[in-house]
Ligand code: ADP
């Protein structure tokens with residue numbers, strides 16, 4: 001039995017990158033499942049109106065289902081909205097429906113507009129070891145809410161030519177939130193995704209990212225693997241869809257690293 005040490009205090013991780021298609025949702029879903037399968041209590045908050053994390057975890061999120069919008073705008077308690085993920089004990093998901101598309105605008109005029117999500121998570125009576133927030137591909141108020149709710153940011157970076165473009169904008173926003181709204185925020189984790197060993201470019205991007213971010217970059221790298229992209233159409237993570245695939249084993253290793261780092265740096269100590 002493999003061990004994934006549980007953190008001594010809740011770790012809220014915001015999975016962010018304003019670029020679409022870099023692996024935010026895939027990373028959220030698979031890390032969450034990996035950690036939950038190894039004894040952690042995990043909550044996924046789907047903060048993207050597209051609802052891909054909800055789909056990936058097979059959690060109903062059609063129009064009319066109570067969702068994260070209700071928590072943000074109408075301050076409905078999160079426990080009334082969260083759903084247990086079928087087949088994975090200890091894993092829960094706060095889904096996103098199409099309603100959430102309106103939240104970006106509606107949040108502008110509400111009280112405490114940046115801290116609604118953080119308050120909702122903190123008021124959740126159930127205890128979780130990990131809360132993963134799957135951000136939309138933008139830097140608007142939804143992402144700001146996620147950054148205010150988290151202590152850690154996990155940035156997935158796709159190993160391609162334009163990978164680092166736009167990253168400064170994300171880092172600037174993170175620094176602004178840290179300076180004005182959430183001093184305990186930290187970019188703790190960078191994960192290289194969709195790595196294609198056959199290209200020299202992927203290797204160059206990896207070196208760039210490692211030089212720039214040092215120890216924040218996980219040793220584990222997620223390869224491009226067709227099983228990863230197939231899994232959501234079966235309402236599964238790759239961890240359960242094909243546990244022996246390279247996609248699953250690499251996400252498993254990444255989850256283990258995150259758990260061990262958390263224990264080592266005394267997150268929660
Ligand atoms: P984001 O949430 O950043 O928009 P996604 O996680 O939805 O990105 O990933 C974008 C697309 O790439 C999806 O179709 C997903 O299935 C696919 N994908 C993600 N990671 C991998 C991978 N390691 N190998 C193959 N396909 C992947």
Ligand code: MG
Nearest residue numbers: 024025048052
């Ligand atoms: Mg996504």
